[in-house]
Amino acid sequence: MLQLALDGFAKQATTAFTSSLRSVCSVSLLTIDQQTYAEYVDSLDAPTYMTIVTSEELHAPGIVNLPMQATMTVVDHMLGGHGGPVQPIRSLTEIESSVVTGLIERLLADLGYSMGGILRLDAKVRGVEYSPQFAQVAAASDVMVVATFDLKIGATAHRMTLCLPFPSLLPHLVKAAAPAPVSDHERLQRERAADELHRQFHAVPVDVAVRLRPTKVSPATLAGLRTGDVLRLEHPSAAPLEVAVDDTTFAHATPGARGPRLAALIVGTPKEKA
DSSP states (O other): OHHHHHHHHHHHHHHHHHHHHTSOEEEEEEEEEEEEHHHHHHTSOSSEEEEEEEOTTTSSOEEEEEEHHHHHHHHHHHTTOOOOSOOOOSOOOHHHHHHHHHHHHHHHHHHHHHGGGTOOOOOEEEEEESOGGGOOSSOTTOEEEEEEEEEEETTEEEEEEEEEEHHHHHHHHHHHHSOOOOOHHHHHHHHHHHHHHHHHHTTSOOOOEEEOOOOOOOHHHHHTOOTTOOOOOSSOTTSOEEEEETTEEEEEEEEEEETTEEEEEEEOOOOOOO
């Protein structure tokens, strides 16, 4: 469910980046992982551009992270530059931060639309942090859902991540995955289909074998059999025959006859003496 929602978000983010930067961009979902907050923070470079977001539905903050190289390239494009490969790695000015925040808010709106089938995610920007170690979003051991995206601005690829609290997200996933209630008409149709399947199942022909217990012989004995030879069977003379379907024994029987045809009488299995 998350993969479908975040794949949709990636497509909308592609449009948001391309139209905002006026350059060919693409966003694609790479992975969705479950990590502790400490593992996620350790995976980020420093400095980086961490946007801390909040939503009433999640009851805990999340993070949208862009590497500084990608962030400065975004600023360069949106302020009329060409987005060259060499960008300064520093904190943003107030004007630059306002420009990037506008793009992040658009991405959050697209995320809310994509996640609509799971929960009503009305995320808002709470703040920005450049040092991952200083972002007190969750405890180190808290479990997070981390989605990693491949963001390409022109020919340069960057890693964008979305980090959401797993405990807050899980109830919404469980609720969204629950089967939808059915109407009385649909329930009646299902019952009729089940009855018909049950009735037809009992009419399916099945090949049944009534046989002696298997007897093991060596290849030499088998190859040396001649007309008139007597082969000692391992089936006790007082033991019932096996009734089997596809080599699975499900009943026992004694041999007999019914009119001109051979027959087998189903019997209980006698307890064999040791």
